[in-house]
Amino acid sequence: MLNSPLRVPRPQLFKYVEAVRTAPYINLIYIEPAIDSAAWELLKTREDKAWSLVDSTSFIVMQQLRIKDALTTDHHFEQAGFIRLLKSE
Template sequence: MILVDTGYVLALVNPGDSLHQRARAWAGAITEPLIVTEYVLWEIVNSLSLPVDRPKARAVVSSLRAASDCEVIPASGELFDAGLDLHARRPDKEWSLTDCISFVVMQRRGLTRALAHDHHFEQAGFEALLRRDPA
């Protein structure tokens, strides 16, 4: 499984994004199931909140939720607390709470790769696939 991060989805749906072509290449190359947290889905919707982007937000979230090869991890108090704990334990990093929650999910699931460009994933010991082209 590969974790989906907000930046990947935003690059994928925005042709003007500097990572759009790379995100499209990864979308075509991925053969493994995906996993995404509801926290990432919230970030996607929040990032696409302009009236012109709202239909795009709805479509991409609906698509991820309906995909048979994508597991959506529901938000929970326990997961929120685990992410908040990691956030507190790493005051030396500029990691967002959403990223910390993703890191917790990745650690628990034994995942090593994320569809992300954010160097914070690398700081946490994971591979941020969007930092390179697919092989």
């Protein structure tokens, strides 16, 4: 995000990131080694999918927190059994 393809000035990006980091309704999750390892294992077992490490890490965290709905347009979340709330046209 800090290398914005939209050419958003860095000070504006920092304000946005700080707003996200301090919002009381957003829970930041820092990835622990066990989650990272589980995400890598998931990638290895699903070589048929074009999932990224970020995708598989998200899937592991969502499974652990029993989150079913994903606010994303990424169809990989549906492949992993989640409900994709945003459909790209």
